[in-house]
Amino acid sequence: MKNPDTANNPSMEDLVSLAKRRGFIYPGSDVYGGLSGTWDYGPLGVALKRNIMQLWWKMFVDDADNMYGVDAAILMNQKVWQASGHVDTFTDPLVECSNCKGRFREDKIDTSRCPNCGQKGTFGEARQFNMMFKTHVGPVQDDNSISYLRPETAQGIFTNFKNVVDSFYPDLPFGLAQQGKAFRNEISPRDFIFRSREFEQMEIEYFVHPDHWQEAFEAWIAKVHEWTEALGLPAESVHELEVPENDRAHYSKRTVDFEYDFPIGREELLGLAYRTDFDLGNIQRVSGKTMEYRPKDGSAPFVPHVIEPSFGVERALMAVLSAAYWNDTDNERIVLRLPKQLAPVKVAVSPLLKNKPELVAKAREIYALLKKEFGAVAWDDNGNVGKRYRRQDEIGTPYCVVIDFDTLEGENAGTVTVRERDTTAQMRLKTDELIDLLRK
Ligand code: ATP
Numbered sequence: 001m002k003n004p005d006t007a008n009n010p011s012m013e014d015l016v017s018l019a020k021r022r023g024f025i026y027p028g029s030d031v032y033g034g035l036s037g038t039w040d041y042g043p044l045g046v047a048l049k050r051n052i053m054q055l056w057w058k059m060f061v062d063d064a065d066n067m068y069g070v071d072a073a074i075l076m077n078q079k080v081w082q083a084s085g086h087v088d089t090f091t092d093p094l095v096e097c098s099n100c101k102g103r104f105r106e107d108k109i110d111t112s113r114c115p116n117c118g119q120k121g122t123f124g125e126a127r128q129f130n131m132m133f134k135t136h137v138g139p140v141q142d143d144n145s146i147s148y149l150r151p152e153t154a155q156g157i158f159t160n161f162k163n164v165v166d167s168f169y170p171d172l173p174f175g176l177a178q179q180g181k182a183f184r185n186e187i188s189p190r191d192f193i194f195r196s197r198e199f200e201q202m203e204i205e206y207f208v209h210p211d212h213w214q215e216a217f218e219a220w221i222a223k224v225h226e227w228t229e230a231l232g233l234p235a236e237s238v239h240e241l242e243v244p245e246n247d248r249a250h251y252s253k254r255t256v257d258f259e260y261d262f263p264i265g266r267e268e269l270l271g272l273a274y275r276t277d278f279d280l281g282n283i284q285r286v287s288g289k290t291m292e293y294r295p296k297d298g299s300a301p302f303v304p305h306v307i308e309p310s311f312g313v314e315r316a317l318m319a320v321l322s323a324a325y326w327n328d329t330d331n332e333r334i335v336l337r338l339p340k341q342l343a344p345v346k347v348a349v350s351p352l353l354k355n356k357p358e359l360v361a362k363a364r365e366i367y368a369l370l371k372k373e374f375g376a377v378a379w380d381d382n383g384n385v386g387k388r389y390r391r392q393d394e395i396g397t398p399y400c401v402v403i404d405f406d407t408l409e410g411e412n413a414g415t416v417t418v419r420e421r422d423t424t425a426q427m428r429l430k431t432d433e434l435i436d437l438l439r440k
Contacts, residue, residue: 009263010321010325014325026040026041027039028040036189036197037198039192043344044395045317047344048317051342052316052342053179053313055342056202056227057069057179059226060175060202066170066171066173067175067176067177068175068177069176069178070164070178072157072159072180075150076148076155076156076159080155081148083286084158084279086151086155091129091130092107092128092129092186093106093107093126093128093129094106094128095124099117099122100114102114103187105186105188106123108188111123129187131187132148132151133197134146134148150182153180153202154203154205154310155279156178156180157205158279158280161283162289162291169296171296172293172295173206177202179201179203179313180200182199182200183197191262193314194314194318199312200312200313201310201311202311202312202313203309203311206306207305207306208305208306210276213274213276213307216307217256217307220307221256221272227311231319233323237260237323238258239259239260241256249273251275252273253274253275253276255273257269257270257271258270258271258272260319262318268315269316270309271309273307274305274307274308275308276306277304280303280306284303324336331424333390333394335393336394338396342396343376345376345377345396346377346398346438347374347400348379348397349363349367349379349401349403350363350379350385350400352404352405358408362408366401367379373435389424397421401417414431415429415430416434
């Protein structure tokens with residue numbers, strides 16, 4: 001067999017086509033001609049996305065001693081975004097071509113020539129374009145009713161800092177975690193789900209004593225690598241970029257972007273930022289309410305500082321798909337070598353022949369048993385067994401189970417054929433051995 005790693009360089013087209021064909025991701029509003037920057041998840045995409053988000057929640061919240069989850073409203077008081085600086089500074093530089101009127105993000109193009117019409121020298125000065133989607137809350141549309149679809153989940157965490165401290169009085173350092181939708185009116189959404197206008201974030205605000213931010217930052221760098229490893233991303237494709245001061249967001253004193261070698265090139269996968277006391281300080285200033293933390297040892301209260309790892313779900317999913325995609329030319333198959341815990345379907349069950357009632361009945365029995373135990377179990381009796389294997393390989397199902405005549409009688413009675421996705425190796429296992437294998 002060819003070394004899988006050398007055969008594993010999918011193009012963007014490979015990923016987009018597989019995602020659409022097999023029901024992972026469709027263009028948003030497709031039936032009406034689409035809506036730029038939006039994507040819809042199909043049955044397998046939902047499962048993969050949820051598995052990524054659950055893995056994150058398990059790793060960073062459930063398995064930690066000092067992490068608390070929150071789920072804040074998407075619509076928030078406009079003061080949140082005034083205090084945070086987003087109303088004034090959450091902007092990208094916009095340039096317009098005087099010839100074709102195409103609009104682009106200045107820092108993403110070569111402005112000497114329009115990428116749309118090809119004319120030279122058609123761009124003037126950039127203007128700052130605010131990326132927040134504005135709306136009005138309630139039936140009166142005036143300045144007081146303005147709200148925004150949140151451009152990051154972080155502010156919903158900061159605004160609940162005091163609530164959680166009052167309810168739980170956690171020791172420092174501790175973190176608040178949130179997953180949910182974020183919206184940015186990107187000037188040029190592109191590259192499949194990589195730059196969307198509606199996407200999902202998983203963010204942590206990790207509150208520390210100001211003297212200890214550096215060690216917390218370093219510890220988070222290590223944790224981020226654990227995360228990318230759990231996603232099955234090869235370590236050599238994950239890169240740390242120390243973001244220079246002039247490129248950092250307005251709130252950050254240190255930022256490390258974690259970049260990944262996507263099929264579109266090396267791009268940001270997630271960010272890690274030291275936000276100082278910028279946000280809690282702003283809330284305190286604008287709301288007039290104290291955001292100080294009172295140490296239990298009676299020492300002087302202070303406003304904690306914050307380390308923020310900010311993960312994008314879509315970029316994680318795109319990285320997972322591109323790392324897992326394998327064109328196994330020797331066996332003429334496309335395989336998604338997803339980590340088992342991320343696979344949308346854990347196991348597929350089928351009778352060797354679908355016109356033999358005794359095989360079908362036994363297969364149905366095993367299917368029901370596994371379904372009760374693992375939930376994400378597929379029934380597949382279409383075509384021949386080889387075709388079923390190919391179909392399951394392409395969506396990343398780690399195991400296929402086939403019920404044949406040996407399952408029913410003879411020296412192997414009670415055993416099933418279990419076929420492993422990556423090696424195509426087959427083994428005969430008893431049902432309880434199969435359950436143990438799937439639990440691993
Ligand atoms: P970029 O420079 O690529 O625009 P950013 O630095 O503005 O990204 P952050 O504000 O740090 O991004 O957002 C945190 C994370 O949210 C990003 O690392 C990314 O994973 C995700 N993210 C941000 N914008 C988008 C988007 N438009 N579509 C999908 N994911 C996004």
